[in-house]
Amino acid sequence: MIGKVLIGLIAILHIYILILEMFLWDKPKGLRAFGNSFEKAKATKIMAQNQGLYNGFLAAGLIWSLFAPGNIATQIASFFLGCVLIAGIYGAITASKKILFIQAVPALLTLIMVNLGY
Numbered sequence: 158m159i160g161k162v163l164i165g166l167i168a169i170l171h172i173y174i175l176i177l178e179m180f181l182w183d184k185p186k187g188l189r190a191f192g193n194s195f196e197k198a199k200a201t202k203i204m205a206q207n208q209g210l211y212n213g214f215l216a217a218g219l220i221w222s223l224f225a226p227g228n229i230a231t232q233i234a235s236f237f238l239g240c241v242l243i244a245g246i247y248g249a250i251t252a253s254k255k256i257l258f259i260q261a262v263p264a265l266l267t268l269i270m271v272n273l274g275y
Contacts, residue, residue: 160271164219164234167241167263171216178209215241231271238268 181187182205183198193201218237225233245261 159275160234160267161223163263163267163270164223164238167238167267168216168219168223170259170263171212171219171241175209175213175216178205178212180209182206182209211244215244234271235268238264238271242268 177187177190182191182193182202183195187193188195188198191198198205215237218233218240222230222234222237241264242261245256245259245264249255249257249261
């Protein structure tokens with residue numbers, strides 16, 4: 158049960174990231190969230206929208222795991238949480254250290270909880 162709640166929270170986080178990257182990238186909220194200037198945001202908007210789409214796919218997979226039959230739900234959740242974890246580690250190395258704590262650590266903790274049966 159705890160694992161499903163955490164999966165849901167991570168899915169919501171990735172829907173929020175989708176919204177920031179796809180729709181608010183060059184708006185004040187998006188500029189603040191990612192520390193970009195308007196000029197940089199304008200130049201990278203298409204790339205950010207692509208990233209947002211990928212975050213939406215991660216959220217969709219996590220939501221799918223919440224409704225999948227019990228015998229495959231853990232495998233689906235583990236796959237998508239693993240994707241979030243790897244993306245978070247890569248983002249922390251290449252973009253911002255805070256991504257480690259926003260994305261990777263929650264995914265790792267949830268992956269552990271789900272696979273321990275919580």
